[in-house]
Amino acid sequence: MPNIREIAKRAGVGIATVSRYINNTGYVSEEVKLKIQKEIDESGYTPNALARAIFTKNSKTLGLMIPNITNPFFNQMATVIEEHANRFGYTLFLCNTEDNEEKEKEYLEVLKSHRVAGIIASRSMCKDEYLNIQIPVISFENHISSSILTISSDNYKGGKMAFNHLYERGCRNILHIKGPKTFDATEMRYQGFIDGAKEKNIEVHVIGFESDFQVKMLEENLNNIINIEKYDGIFVFNDIAAATVMKYLKEKGIRIPDDIQIIGFDNSFICELVHPSLTTIEQPIKDLGALAVEFLIDLINGEDIVIKNYLVETKLIQRESTFLSSEVMSQSLVD
Amino acid sequence: MPNIREIAKRAGVGIATVSRYINNTGYVSEEVKLKIQKEIDESGYTPNALARAIFTKNSKTLGLMIPNITNPFFNQMATVIEEHANRFGYTLFLCNTEDNEEKEKEYLEVLKSHRVAGIIASRSMCKDEYLNIQIPVISFENHISSSILTISSDNYKGGKMAFNHLYERGCRNILHIKGPKTFDATEMRYQGFIDGAKEKNIEVHVIGFESDFQVKMLEENLNNIINIEKYDGIFVFNDIAAATVMKYLKEKGIRIPDDIQIIGFDNSFICELVHPSLTTIEQPIKDLGALAVEFLIDLINGEDIVIKNYLVETKLIQRESTFLSSEVMSQSLVD
Incomplete structure (x- = not known):
């Protein structure tokens, strides 16, 4: 079959x-x-595991390493993975690693001792630990090794898409707020953004953050940016950080999108909750979650997966935090 | 000792x-x-378990039933519980029950089969299942039985505090958006709110929601409220739902707090992320999480816990979504 x-x-x-x-x-x-x-x-x-689940006792367990359950992208992703695992007859233990190598190692030991059927490792910080374990592993975002399949969004293209969108919406003085170096995904977004700017011969500025979103930390860093008013467009590495930047700008009396246009990344529920609503690059959470579970179950069933990198397309979702085309046109007429 | x-x-x-x-x-x-x-x-x-952890192998596991990991209150709470469990030498498996009785039952079976040392059951939907298990259990929010300790915020007092705050800020036409009937916590908030209104002889309106926050569902329900503009104050059962209500009001051109003042419940990170920032009733997440872990570890160590209900005080945290005192005064002068 x-x-x-x-x-x-x-x-x-x-x-x-x-x-x-x-x-x-x-x-x-x-x-x-x-x-x-x-x-x-x-x-x-x-679908093989689904067929199996009908005939076997519904007691199989998967482990999901999740880097930060307070980040809306990851908690939405975990919810999708869990629902999907349930459909295949598996329950899911969530392990909140907080991007901490020691915590992830400890969780890996616990998952091994509990003999879970398989593991989805999101944004792993301890790659070597996965190399010689006897449990099927799928990686999400951070590449672990050439023998383990990595699933991720096409973050490079997404980053380029974000630059191009701000450029098309009239921005010429653009800032990128970049994620931590240890996150493969945000590094790729940064690369795509930079290459997009090069293609248009536009000079851009970049500042980096050293951890996932933490409102206070982000605000402190923003205070160190001299004259943030001088930018007319900002691409922030994820939605929740973008929401924090928006809040900061509004408190300084800067109007969005009139003074500064802003774009995030993920398309988490935060985009619709903030005002103005946040333009973003969508990661197809449902596809990513479903694929991670399906590939893992294939591995559990003893199938060989030849493909070692699986990229899923991203998509621009335009909302109020960047100008609509007609607005750009009328703005150009005024300038 | x-x-x-x-x-x-x-x-x-x-x-x-x-x-x-x-x-x-x-x-x-x-x-x-x-x-x-x-x-x-x-x-x-x-602290007994901490002392033990020094001498024993660091491989103990607790299970946490969490009703909705996308709700910021619960994912912050889970993070606290996890950090605290780690300090005592325990790792934590998160089980996302989605307020679904069947899912919770299934997770309970899995936790039993994995022989976890103890379970924290948040907002349980399957109380009977916990009665005869041989694993120590602490309940958070929903009361399970007279033999199991329930920890929660003093939601009744918190609800009354929310009413009194809106009243003191000048509101006389107040709406309460109430949580699902199956949540003990939001029922108590509702009771406190109603009793607060009775004490002041104020007639209030209440509408109910049937599930935890889901942005789309909430918006559909809001559309069914005729003339939401007629209210001057709204108390929403939690912060994330309050943020959704704020977004809805702003889209209708209603100004916050000028036209309608609004107060949430939880003091999750969402309060600082929205604009204007959200006044709320704080649940002391750190205390609640620490207590749940400590009581559970006492039980695991064979101690008898006589107390069966443990209420933690809530606190008003005022922000921009309700008027400051001086603003109320100047507003009264204008009226």
């Missing part, structure tokens, strides 16, 4: 598309749906 | 105060510090 990758190959579409179709987690065109269903019907494919 | 409750009794202070002092998690006056330290010195008390 073929697996999800073979179905994808036969239908001439990506694995994520087959996953979206099977799990009903996002848009698939009618034409592609028909193609996929045809391959499924002809091959007799059934 | 005495335990934390005896130290508290001897020093003539509350258990929470001793906990704050030992763990350095909040304010304790110099005078009280001296009293507590004196009792500790005279009695030879050492």
Whole structure:
């Protein structure tokens, strides 16, 4: 019986598309749906772990290393992974590593001693520890080793998309607030942003942060930026940090988007909660979560996964914190 | 060797105060510090599990049932519980129950089969399941049974405090947006609010929600409130729901606090992130988390806990979403 990758190959579409179709987690065109269903019907494919779960006792456990449960992106991601694991008959233990190497090591020992069936390691800080364990592992964001599949959004393209959006919306004096060096994902966003600026021959400024969002820490750092008013566009490494920057700007009497336009990254629920609502680069949380679970279950079932890096496309979601096209036009007329 | 409750009794202070002092998690006056330290010195008390952890292998595991990891109050609470458990040599498995009885039952089976040392059950939806298990259990918020200690904030007093604050700030046409009936905590807030209004002979309106915060669901419900503009004060059952209500009001062009004043509950990080910042009733997350862990560890160590309900004081935290006193005065002069 073929697996999800073979179905994808036969239908001439990506694995994520087959996953979206099977799990009903996002848009698939009618034409592609028909193609996929045809391959499924002809091959007799059934999602393997789901089929198993029907016949076996529902007591399997997975471990999820999550770097920061207060970050809305990661707690939404954990919720998706959990729902998806449940559908396959697995329960999920969440381990909150707080990007701390020692904590992650300790959790890994505990997961091993509890004999979990598999582990999803998000933004791992202790890569070597995963190399010789006898438990199937999938990595999210931070690359662990050439023998472990890493799933992530296409953060490089996302970073470039963020630059291009601010550029198209008229910004010429742009600041990037960059995530910690130890996060592969935010490093890639930074690279994409810088390369986007180079292509347009625009000089940009970058300041870095040393940990995930912490409101107080971020505000202290913002106070050290001399004349933040001089920028007309800011790309912040994630939504929750962007929301904190917005709050800071508003308190200084700076208008968004009139004085400074701002764009985040993730498309977490925070974007709709803040005012003005936050333009962002969407990470497809549902796809990412579903894929991580499905690949892990394939591994648990003894399948060999040849592919070692799996990138999922990001998407611009425009909201009020950047000008709409018509507004840019009328603003240009005024200038 | 005495335990934390005896130290508290001897020093003539509350258990929470001793906990704050030992763990350095909040304010304790110099005078009280001296009293507590004196009792500790005279009695030879050492926090028991901490002392044990020094001599035993650091591999003990606790389970935490958490109703909704995307709710900032609960993910901050989980972070505190985890840090505190770590200090006592325990790691923590987070189980995201989503207020779903079936999921909670399933997690309970998994925690039992993994032989965790103890369980903190937050806002339990399956009380009977905990009655005959052989694992120490502490309950947070929802009362489980007379044999299991329930820790919670004094939600009744907090609800009354919320009413009184809006009243003192000049509101006379007040709406309460109430949490689901299955949450003991939000029921108590509602009771306190109603009783506060009765004491002042003020008629209030109440509308109820059937689940924890979900931005979309909340907005749909808000659309069904006829003439929300007619209210001058709103008390919302928690901060994240209050932030959603604020967003809704701003989109309708209603000014906060000028047209409607608003108060939440929890004092989660959301309060500082929204604009204007949100007045709220603080639940002392650090105290609640520390107490839950300490009581659970006492139980694990075979101690008998006589007390069956432990209420922690709440506190008003005023921010921009309600008028400052001086503003109320000048407003009254204008009226």
